Amino acid sequence: MPSMSNDTNNMKKTIMHSSLYWGKDAIVLFPRWPENSVGMYILALIFVFFLAMAIEVLSNQPLLKPGTSPLVGGLIQTSVHLFRISFVYMVMLAVMSFNAGIFIAAVVGHSLGFFVAKFRALAVANREDKGSSSI
Template sequence: MEMGHMPMPDDTKNMTMKMKMHMSFYWGKDAIVLFSGWPNQSLGMYILAIFFVFFLAMAAEVLSNQPVLRRGMNPVTGGLTQAAIYAFRISFLYLVMLAVMSFNLGIFIAAVAGHTLGFFIAKSRALAAAREEHGYSDDLTRKP
């Protein structure tokens, strides 16, 4: 036996063999996204994971850019509503972050695309609401 090398128990050896962590970006369906064994090297489940991350990122952006408070709203109700939306938004953001930490390029691209589309949706809604509030029509002129 070599000096400094200790034999590993079978349980530790099996665990080490099962966990394959990438430390740089890679392509492929052999990712572990959020849960052990998912997508389990299945192309269908990998595509589902990509869509799941995409929609999580998109929902997080939409939730972060939506006004929740209305005039005349009860402060307690408004505060609870904002706190609930914040909890969902932060949960979605943490799940997206953990998914991106799989270092899978498909998952990374899905997260960036989801954030981008969510930002676009939220900002286009905000611009439409601002136009309506200020009385602008589609051709950027004031309504008579």
């Protein structure tokens, strides 16, 4: 029969926070990850940041060219939607770790991804306007 102190130690390791907190001692997406390692915590921050960026880029980019077959266009849009929604749920679960660093990485990733997507869209629109005005 296990001792009472051993059960207490195991319970302390599995307590989840219910408010934002700072620190590298978080569980993000997978059990024992980043496991109290600063390097793995930084990797988790980078991972969440790029997932959030990818969500915004995939959400705001036109992916189909005019004249694309409806079947092919539907399959492409469905595939992109599948990845986007998967990324959305992964970021949501990461933020539910209640770690402030993960939360900030997600918000900054979403913001920068939105900026990149809109910047590219405006650049394409301006290029098309310049091309059509010279005719």
